[in-house]
Amino acid sequence: MSDLDSWMPRAVNAADLLRGFEAEARARRRWHRGAISDTRWNGWRLKPSTYVLELVRDGNFVYEVDLDRCLDSAETLDWIMQVSGKEFYRLDMGAVISGLIYAIDDVIDPQRRMCSFGSSTRLTQKEVRAAVREYVKNFGKRKES
Numbered sequence: 001m002s003d004l005d006s007w008m009p010r011a012v013n014a015a016d017l018l019r020g021f022e023a024e025a026r027a028r029r030r031w032h033r034g035a036i037s038d039t040r041w042n043g044w045r046l047k048p049s050t051y052v053l054e055l056v057r058d059g060n061f062v063y064e065v066d067l068d069r070c071l072d073s074a075e076t077l078d079w080i081m082q083v084s085g086k087e088f089y090r091l092d093m094g095a096v097i098s099g100l101i102y103a104i105d106d107v108i109d110p111q112r113r114m115c116s117f118g119s120s121t122r123l124t125q126k127e128v129r130a131a132v133r134e135y136v137k138n139f140g141k142r143k144e145s
Contacts, residue, residue: 036139038106042099043091046107048136051129053103055088055096062088065100067108067132072122073115076104107135 035054037045043062044053055062063083070076084097104110108131114121123131 036136038103040099041103041106042095044096044099044103046103046132046135048132051132053100053107055083055100057088057091062091065104067104067128068125070104070108070110070128071125073110073120076108076110076114080104107132 034049035045035047043055043057045056046053051067052064053067054064063086065079065083070079080097080100083100084093087093088096108114108128113123113127113131
């Protein structure tokens with residue numbers, strides 16, 4: 001092997017890449033007291049029983065976003081802007097906002113369901129709840145104890 005070969009990246013097939021993504025997701029996500037959390041969500045957790053994303057700091061409730069009120073892209077953006085206008089004591093607001101965006105993206109998948117190809121679509125409460133249930137169902141398949 002030449003020195004040139006030692007620094008060249010090795011080829012990865014799609015199946016290996018997907019397995020790597022799934023392993024990373026399993027390492028980030030946890031069930032705890034009826035809620036799903038993901039370290040990428042920066043303190044936000046999903047309460048599937050109430051269809052709410054709640055922000056928790058040091059085990060204490062800080063704020064919540066009602067997913068039943070995220071029926072289209074405008075309402076969803078309004079929640080993000082509401083949170084961005086807050087000043088939560090001792091919280092990095094950039095991390096809070098990015099975590100909320102990741103959580104909404106993971107759970108509801110607004111790009112697919114609300115604004116695909118720039119076309120606005122309004123969901124029903126039933127569709128949002130189905131998206132939450134689908135996320136929970138798929139989460140359970142990948143969950144590690």
